[in-house]
Amino acid sequence: MKTIALISTAGGAGRTTLAASLATLLARRGRAVVALDFDPQNMLGAYLGLDAFAAEGIGGALADPSRKWHESTWRNEDGVLFVPHGGLTPARSAACEARLCEHPRWLERTIGEIGLPETGVVLIDTPRYPCSHADHAARAADLVLAVCPPEPAACATLVARLPALRESCADVRLVVNRLNPARAMQRDALAMLRGATGNMPLAQRIHLEASMPEAFSRGAWIFDEAPHLQASHDLHGLAQHVDAWLPALTASETA
Numbered sequence: 001m002k003t004i005a006l007i008s009t010a011g012g013a014g015r016t017t018l019a020a021s022l023a024t025l026l027a028r029r030g031r032a033v034v035a036l037d038f039d040p041q042n043m044l045g046a047y048l049g050l051d052a053f054a055a056e057g058i059g060g061a062l063a064d065p066s067r068k069w070h071e072s073t074w075r076n077e078d079g080v081l082f083v084p085h086g087g088l089t090p091a092r093s094a095a096c097e098a099r100l101c102e103h104p105r106w107l108e109r110t111i112g113e114i115g116l117p118e119t120g121v122v123l124i125d126t127p128r129y130p131c132s133h134a135d136h137a138a139r140a141a142d143l144v145l146a147v148c149p150p151e152p153a154a155c156a157t158l159v160a161r162l163p164a165l166r167e168s169c170a171d172v173r174l175v176v177n178r179l180n181p182a183r184a185m186q187r188d189a190l191a192m193l194r195g196a197t198g199n200m201p202l203a204q205r206i207h208l209e210a211s212m213p214e215a216f217s218r219g220a221w222i223f224d225e226a227p228h229l230q231a232s233h234d235l236h237g238l239a240q241h242v243d244a245w246l247p248a249l250t251a252s253e254t255a
């Protein structure tokens, strides 16, 4: 079982969108997938089919050790098992922060309780990095997908935080999201990012697609509704990259 954290230093970069899309596309390829919402914003469930914010989830288990996250798991129609973050009062949020501080390996241990096969994958959605939740996710991960829009501020903050991120996880790969090749500023920002990060491997470029937010608001996947769009191909490309990185499915899993 491998763990992948989606991390970015910019808000609205597409972490939740990509976590949900990857979870779905990998499940459709026959992978056992757990999507874990480690962002107190509690949005991942909405992308994976819940029509209301889940009240309970991994946040409740973090704030209060007597609660078990196993009791708050859901499975969607694509077979993705997911654990919402759950809603928290300010006092319980503070308890979460304190617990993360006190137990640096809490998330890693919790993920260890998930009994997926060798070829399975846990995908973690995170709040904007740096923060304690995202830091714990990066340290629990075998692979970090650094999601970055090709904008100067997002690229510059990723460059600044990359050394810390690489200390937490040895394998950090770039996902450029919301790419609009017609904009010269984006080309410049990406050239700066490439130059400043040296050999950071590129997992995928995903193009800006105006209909993407609308598809999600209708509870649909863009790669189902409009498979011909460049962004749909890109999302499949990302799933292909991750699938190739994961251990190969066994003959019985592909049967």
Ligand SMILES: Nc1ncnc2c1ncn2[C@@H]1O[C@H](COP(=O)(O)OP(=O)(O)OP(=O)(O)O)[C@@H](O)[C@H]1O
Binding pocket: 008, 010, 011, 012, 013, 014, 015, 016, 017, 018, 039, 041, 126, 127, 128, 177, 178, 179, 206, 207, 208, 209, 210, 211, 212, 213, 214, 216, 231
């Ligand atoms: N390639 C894309 N093209 C167009 N819109 C996109 C693309 N990727 C994501 N979006 C849209 O951008 C918005 C932000 O995406 P998302 O919520 O996934 O980002 P996030 O990094 O999780 O944000 P937050 O910092 O709020 O957690 C959403 O409306 C989403 O539909």
Ligand SMILES: [Mg+2]
Binding pocket: 015, 016, 017, 039, 041, 043, 125, 126
């Ligand atoms: Mg998000």
